[in-house]
Amino acid sequence: MxxxxxxxxxxxxxxxxxxxxxxxxxxxxxxxxxxxxxxxxxxxxxxxxxxxxxxxxxxxxxxxxxxxxxxxxxxxxxxxxxxxxxDLPGAPPPAPWHRDDLIRVSDALREVRSVLDAVQIGGLVSAQDSSPIFLTRWRELEGRLDLLDPWWSRHHDELASHAQRAGAVIAGDAVVHWDIRADNVVQTVDRVVLVDWGQARRAAAWLDHAMLALDCSMTGSEVSTAELARTDQTLRDRDPGDLLSLASAAAMSFASRSTEPAPQNLPTLPGISARWAEGLRPFLTDALLAHR
Missing domain, CATH: 3.30.200.20 (Phosphorylase Kinase; domain 1)
Incomplete structure (x- = not known):
C-alpha cells in the first residue's frame, strides 16, 4: 500500500x-x-x-x-x-433520502449505463443464478410466520403470488451494481460515485433504479417508493407489477432473515433486515391494494 x-x-x-x-x-x-x-x-x-x-x-x-x-x-x-x-472527499447522501440527492443518483445511474454496457468483466454471475433474496429465500417466510407480526401472515399468500415473478423480472445480461443504497453512494462537490461493487451481477439494466426506489422505503425518504417509480425517467414506463414483485420477494426475505441468528461478525444483520422489511410494508400495503 x-x-x-x-x-x-x-x-x-x-x-x-x-x-x-x-x-x-x-x-x-x-x-x-x-x-x-x-x-x-x-x-x-x-x-x-x-x-x-x-x-x-x-x-x-x-x-x-x-x-x-x-x-x-x-x-x-x-x-x-x-x-x-x-480517496473520495465526500460522504453518502444523508438519510432519509432528499429529493435532490435521489435525482443526482438516478442521473448518475443513467450516465454510467453506456459505460457498463461496454465493459468486459469475466466471471460476472447472473442474478438469475445467484440472488436468493429474489429466487428462494422469500419462500422460507412461510415457516416462520409465528415469529413475526401478524401482518405477514395475513398477507403472505398475496405477497408470495407476486414474489414468484421476481426471478423472471430480474432476468437480463446488463452489468448492474445490484446493491444501490444510500450507504453505497459517495457524493462529492462535483461527483456522484457508486461504491461497493462486490455484489455486481448481470441482470435487467433497470434494476439499479428499482433498488434505488426500494431504498426509499428501506432507508427512508421524503420521496416514497411509489412516487419515485412514477417520476423516475427509467422507472415510469415499467409495469408497476414488476416493482411490486421485487418488493414482495425482498420484504419476505428480509422478514425471514430477521428471525435467523446473526452470521459471523455481522451481529446487526437481523435487526437491519427487520428494519428493511418493516420499511417496505407501507409501499406493499398500498401496492397490493392497487393490484387486486
Missing amino acids: ELQLGGPVTDIVDCVGGLSPGPAARVRTANGAAAFVKACGTTLNPKTPDLLRAEARVLGAFPRHACLPQLLDVYDDGDWVALLVE
Whole structure:
C-alpha cells in the first residue's frame, strides 16, 4: 500500500457504517497521497473475502469515469484480501433520502449505463443464478410466520403470488451494481460515485433504479417508493407489477432473515433486515391494494 501511494502512512481515519465485518479506513501518507482501504479475512467472515475479490475484478475492469471508483491496488494472500481505492472527499447522501440527492443518483445511474454496457468483466454471475433474496429465500417466510407480526401472515399468500415473478423480472445480461443504497453512494462537490461493487451481477439494466426506489422505503425518504417509480425517467414506463414483485420477494426475505441468528461478525444483520422489511410494508400495503 505504501509503495503504491509513494510514502509511509501517517494518518488513518476509521470509517464506520455498512455491513462489512472487516476494517475500512481513509489513509494519508507523509507526501499527501490519500486512499481508502477495506479488508477482511476468513477468520472475520468466511464469505466477505470472496466479495472483495469479486469487487476487485469489477473495479479492475472499469475505465476512468466520474461515477466509478478507481481501484489502485489489491492484496490477497489467500486468506486476507484488501482493496486500495481512490480517496473520495465526500460522504453518502444523508438519510432519509432528499429529493435532490435521489435525482443526482438516478442521473448518475443513467450516465454510467453506456459505460457498463461496454465493459468486459469475466466471471460476472447472473442474478438469475445467484440472488436468493429474489429466487428462494422469500419462500422460507412461510415457516416462520409465528415469529413475526401478524401482518405477514395475513398477507403472505398475496405477497408470495407476486414474489414468484421476481426471478423472471430480474432476468437480463446488463452489468448492474445490484446493491444501490444510500450507504453505497459517495457524493462529492462535483461527483456522484457508486461504491461497493462486490455484489455486481448481470441482470435487467433497470434494476439499479428499482433498488434505488426500494431504498426509499428501506432507508427512508421524503420521496416514497411509489412516487419515485412514477417520476423516475427509467422507472415510469415499467409495469408497476414488476416493482411490486421485487418488493414482495425482498420484504419476505428480509422478514425471514430477521428471525435467523446473526452470521459471523455481522451481529446487526437481523435487526437491519427487520428494519428493511418493516420499511417496505407501507409501499406493499398500498401496492397490493392497487393490484387486486
